[in-house]
Amino acid sequence: MLLRQVGREWGRVSAEPDAWRSALPVDPDVGSYPEPAQIVPARFGRFVKIAPLVGVPGRGGARGREREAAGRAAQARDTALPGGFSTRVRRAVLGAPLRSTAIARERMRKLVALPVLSADALSSVAYGPEALITVLVLAGTAGLAYSAPVALAIVFLMLAVGVSYRQTIRAYPHGGGSYIVATDNLGRVPGLVAAAGLMTDYILTVAVSVSSGMAAVTSALPGLSDDVVLIGVLVIAVLLAGNLRGVRQAGALFAAPTYAFILAIAVLVAFGLYHAAGRGFEPVPTPPPHAAEGVGLLLVMRAFASGSTAMTGIEAISNAVPAFKPESWRNARTTLSWMIGLLVAMFAGTMAMVHLEGVVPRSRETVLSQLAHRSFGDGGLYVFTQAATALVLLLAANTAYNDFPRVLFLLARDNHAPRIFTRLGDRLAFSNGIILLSVAAAVVYVAFEGRTDALIPLYAVGVFLAFTLSQSGMVVHWWRRRDRHWRKSLCFNATGALLSALVFVTAGITKFTEGAWVAILAVAGFLLVTTRIRRYYDRVGAALRLRPQTIEIPSGTLPPPPETCAPARAAPPRRAAGEGAAPGDGADSEAEDTPEEIRHLSVVPVDALHQASMRALAYAASLQQPVLALHVSPSDEDAERFREAWLLWGDHLPLRIVVSPYRAIVAPLISYIESLHHQRPDLTITVIIPEIVVRHWWHRALQSPLAGRLRRALRHLPKIVVTSVPFHVQDGRRPNL
CATH class of the missing domain: 1.20.1740.10 (Amino acid/polyamine transporter I)
Structure with missing residues (x-):
């Protein structure tokens, strides 16, 4: 199969999968959503509150509890940041965004x-x-x-x-x-x-x-x-x-x-x-x-x-x-x-x-x-x-x-x-x-x-x-x-x-x-x-289909250097508001003066294994920094199918699958990235989005503007970079390489 063929090509130039996993500076298991049967709506509401993805309770001992408390404090500070006039009007009319809620059937x-x-x-x-x-x-x-x-x-x-x-x-x-x-x-x-x-x-x-x-x-x-x-x-x-x-x-x-x-x-x-x-x-x-x-x-x-x-x-x-x-x-x-x-x-x-x-x-x-x-x-x-x-x-x-x-x-x-x-x-x-x-x-x-x-x-x-x-x-x-x-x-x-x-x-x-x-x-x-x-x-799907002659692989990747990719010490908790720093000043999290002081993590959201996502993964791996692939699935069955495809490809990069049984895909993606930031506020997280670029302007409405949505949702957090890897499609038929 093509996936297996692509995986063999990756294996020739990429580091071993265990090297990429050991390079991760974060714990990718930040928690999970509850089962649908455990969610009970309020008497006159269609929403229920669930715990934010800031860690798995009971794991990590005292250091884990400190990190979780720091994450919650950071989250409280982040959500308190004032918005513009249009944002305030929107919230007054429609209510605050339900960032920590899920639909209960x-x-x-x-x-x-x-x-x-x-x-x-x-x-x-x-x-x-x-x-x-x-x-x-x-x-x-x-x-x-x-x-x-x-x-x-x-x-x-x-x-x-x-x-x-x-x-x-x-x-x-x-x-x-x-x-x-x-x-x-x-x-x-x-x-x-x-x-x-x-x-x-x-x-x-x-x-x-x-x-x-x-x-x-x-x-x-x-x-x-x-x-x-x-x-x-x-x-x-x-x-x-x-x-x-x-x-x-x-x-x-x-x-x-x-x-x-x-x-x-x-x-x-x-x-x-x-x-x-x-x-x-x-x-x-x-x-x-x-x-x-x-x-x-x-x-x-x-x-x-x-x-x-x-x-x-x-x-x-x-x-x-x-x-x-x-x-x-x-x-x-x-x-x-x-x-x-x-x-x-x-x-x-x-x-x-x-x-x-x-x-x-x-x-x-x-x-x-x-x-x-x-x-x-x-x-x-x-x-x-x-x-x-x-x-x-x-x-x-x-x-x-x-x-x-x-x-x-x-x-x-x-x-x-x-x-x-x-x-x-x-x-x-x-x-x-x-x-x-x-x-x-x-x-x-x-x-x-x-x-x-x-x-x-x-x-x-x-x-x-x-x-x-x-x-x-x-x-x-x-x-x-x-x-x-x-x-x-x-x-x-x-x-x-x-x-x-x-x-x-x-x-x-x-x-x-x-x-x-x-x-x-x-x-x-x-x-x-x-x-x-x-x-x-259908034409775009044909353009995205994997082909032997257009296999996307990184060029000459190497394992990240040990001094930058070894599992880092837990970062000191960020100061909450009222503890010597004004809310949102970012004084303790954006103070690097030299490139050597910046620690990286690339997160690549992957909906399916096709030409565009392979190009984004290859780009992330070629940066020679820790990489984490993220897939949000609406059901356990879909998650298992994606996991099988990932293993068939060769499991070359660390993968985290988040099962969201509430029909939402983008909201759990944002929540997961926020959880990684709260876990390691000192880390620069680069979210790399595979983006399909169409030829005609009227086709843009048919594509989901994920990169723009992520930028708007994450702009209040320091040290979050959202970038896109373009995949050009001409007339929906073939990629423009």
């Missing part, structure tokens, strides 16, 4: 998971029935007569798709979103189309939820109607800030709005049925609507497509199966059944009340507000209903802030999106995906002036495109596996796929001129961009 009970994961689906009752009636009323009284049959068809669709997703949960117990299911069973392009539908759905979820929430508010406070666009944009900005800060969705705090909305609809339907029983369930005559068009199949299908938007968010539970307590898949299926039951009951109850009360849509008041006015008047129950509706719609918008960045992360992991979307921000959230979602949702919201009826035609296309591909993928899944009860599962998923496809085609045709063309165009543009990005990453 929360395991939710069914009673908590139900409101948290069902907010999007259940809140659609606030606008789904109204969207249906808005289309039928165009044909006057004759059109409204079709409301009950169309509502029954939508109820059947809810049941069919709900049962279909129960099969998805059984087949994908670790989470089976539309992108994963379609990619696994239908191929890359259908998977990308499903992802496009999902991302369109999430953007419109924010826009529609905010517009519907504003409609609920302005129905109770008509004086705010003229400012609905401005207020809606401010609401999106608040959602952006909250999610960048790391607001968690789970827990009683975020479950309350959903349960309040369920209670409000239940009380509203109960009051309405009680009043209707007093008149023998005789429907109240509707105001004579002006018919703008005749009743026909096209009108009925448009109403069916619009009302079907009440099903948005059904797939949320199948995406989040690992978030449930064991048995996860069984609890997820039970919760999905509860959600479908509640959704059917709330939708059917609302439609029954619309029919019995003779309510038709108005421009200044929602249908739900009209029903609440007739049942409760202007009293406290009316205010409670409108407040619960507005809150659950905002919670539904916040649901998209979890799912949209997650889909972007999966796309970036598969090289279909820029790799910046795999990065966690200061608050351990996918900040770039959150910002992109907020900007896109705000643009859509402003472009359609915050009108829910104008946004609905775009909504159905993305939702049912993802449903169709996901359920079609499940049909292929069962056909291939043919395990127990596969025929029954295939039948359920085929029914869901057929009905979802029917709604998708209907929405695309009947609402094309009303705005559905925008969603279809967005899907096509997304497919074009993601395939071009994947093509670029």
Whole structure:
């Protein structure tokens, strides 16, 4: 193999591996992160504190404890350094960077998971029935007569798709979103189309939820109607800030709005049925609507497509199966059944009340507000209903802030999106995906002036495109596996796929001129961009692949001189603030006057063994100073695979693997380098980054700017040098040597 061949070439010119290990002036084992099972989040937080990587407890005796105490004192001093104005504003708005935290995966009970994961689906009752009636009323009284049959068809669709997703949960117990299911069973392009539908759905979820929430508010406070666009944009900005800060969705705090909305609809339907029983369930005559068009199949299908938007968010539970307590898949299926039951009951109850009360849509008041006015008047129950509706719609918008960045992360992991979307921000959230979602949702919201009826035609296309591909993928899944009860599962998923496809085609045709063309165009543009990005990453990967004719090896390296590389004495502790030195003055750590007094350590972060990383390792070894290779792995399995490749290469340089089970890669890298600095404050640490240099400026966004991030994160520490070894790529095809 090429790795073994490269290793033999290294062995000809490099010192023995034991010589490099004995030359290290630090102990590379500075500690490890706890196991995920040991991490328990706070009651209303998604983060937990863990010990910084400053040493392994119980090792090193008194000298080790002194070094650890010195490291903690140095760290406290370093983190106290003041930042600029922009840094202070950022911390005031978003909070301090979580340098010593990790994401803890929360395991939710069914009673908590139900409101948290069902907010999007259940809140659609606030606008789904109204969207249906808005289309039928165009044909006057004759059109409204079709409301009950169309509502029954939508109820059947809810049941069919709900049962279909129960099969998805059984087949994908670790989470089976539309992108994963379609990619696994239908191929890359259908998977990308499903992802496009999902991302369109999430953007419109924010826009529609905010517009519907504003409609609920302005129905109770008509004086705010003229400012609905401005207020809606401010609401999106608040959602952006909250999610960048790391607001968690789970827990009683975020479950309350959903349960309040369920209670409000239940009380509203109960009051309405009680009043209707007093008149023998005789429907109240509707105001004579002006018919703008005749009743026909096209009108009925448009109403069916619009009302079907009440099903948005059904797939949320199948995406989040690992978030449930064991048995996860069984609890997820039970919760999905509860959600479908509640959704059917709330939708059917609302439609029954619309029919019995003779309510038709108005421009200044929602249908739900009209029903609440007739049942409760202007009293406290009316205010409670409108407040619960507005809150659950905002919670539904916040649901998209979890799912949209997650889909972007999966796309970036598969090289279909820029790799910046795999990065966690200061608050351990996918900040770039959150910002992109907020900007896109705000643009859509402003472009359609915050009108829910104008946004609905775009909504159905993305939702049912993802449903169709996901359920079609499940049909292929069962056909291939043919395990127990596969025929029954295939039948359920085929029914869901057929009905979802029917709604998708209907929405695309009947609402094309009303705005559905925008969603279809967005899907096509997304497919074009993601395939071009994947093509670029494939070309760069080919350029980085090891080749016999371009083996990167150091030229004539020698073991570092004994007087500079022998394990050094533990450095005297740095003076803490208040012990004769001002914080950050660096008087005792940057006092070398001659080159001979500087002690070096080169740290080379290595993500994989390819041309760029080999060039960086060769450069570091050729400096004839101690070298430590560092690999941060997201799992034990990935760490073992990298270790096997390293041993196959020949294990020529010291290697330290840090397993970070919290999805973050850069943050543990920074923490490890800081720990080495705190262990030996007198040491000059040079971080050598392999950097891919692309030819075109528009390709820069597709590369992760690791060197710049490390410089910004480590600039407050003295004696840390960050340098990069460039690897030039021409057109993504071949290296420029």
